[in-house]
Amino acid sequence: MKKLFFIVTVLSLTSFAQTAQPQAPANLGATMKSMATSLKKITAQAADATKNAESEQLTLDLAAMTKNSKNFIPPTLKNLPADQQKVQLEQYNKLIDESVTMIEELAAAFHDNNNTKATDLIAKINAAKKEGHNQFK
Numbered sequence: 643m644k645k646l647f648f649i650v651t652v653l654s655l656t657s658f659a660q661t662a663q664p665q666a667p668a669n670l671g672a673t674m675k676s677m678a679t680s681l682k683k684i685t686a687q688a689a690d691a692t693k694n695a696e697s698e699q700l701t702l703d704l705a706a707m708t709k710n711s712k713n714f715i716p717p718t719l720k721n722l723p724a725d726q727q728k729v730q731l732e733q734y735n736k737l738i739d740e741s742v743t744m745i746e747e748l749a750a751a752f753h754d755n756n757n758t759k760a761t762d763l764i765a766k767i768n769a770a771k772k773e774g775h776n777q778f779k
């Protein structure tokens with residue numbers, strides 16, 4: 643009985659530890675979906691200066707999620723010959739890096755209560771998204 647109690651305790655602690663950890667998505671599609679949810683929320687409140695602290699935090703989360711997209715190879719590149727894949731992957735990573743830079747600038751704009759700059763940066767992030775999707779989706 644004691645042994646059973648021990649096992650149940652260990653199992654429930656382990657599963658708590660797993661659920662308590664924020665998990666990074668396991669694939670590019672899920673990563674991008676999470677990015678889209680954040681960006682939608684950020685865009686909706688970008689002009690509302692009373693929400694700048696929250697917007698800054700959401701944008702920092704978006705930056706982390708965007709960085710996570712570098713852990714994956716876009717499915718469209720998976721079957722390319724190795725040399726072509728290497729070139730395309732460098733271009734993909736470059737565009738993701740540029741997006742991360744703009745997203746970090748967006749977080750700084752919210753921090754500085756510069757909502758005009760924030761709106762401008764959101765337009766630029768959407769342009770990078772369009773370019774990324776045209777090239778790699």
Ligand code: HEM
Pocket residue numbers: 670671672674675677678679681716717734735737738741767770771773774775778779
């Ligand atoms: C903040 C900007 C971006 C947002 C909000 C966004 C959003 C999305 C969404 C919603 C999807 C569809 C996911 C699904 O339903 O499975 C997607 C897919 C994709 N995105 Fe983005 N994206 C962004 C930027 C980028 C950039 C910059 C690139 C490339 C450099 C990129 C590359 C891709 C690729 C390759 C897919 C296909 C993933 C797959 O099929 O597994 N995205 N994105």
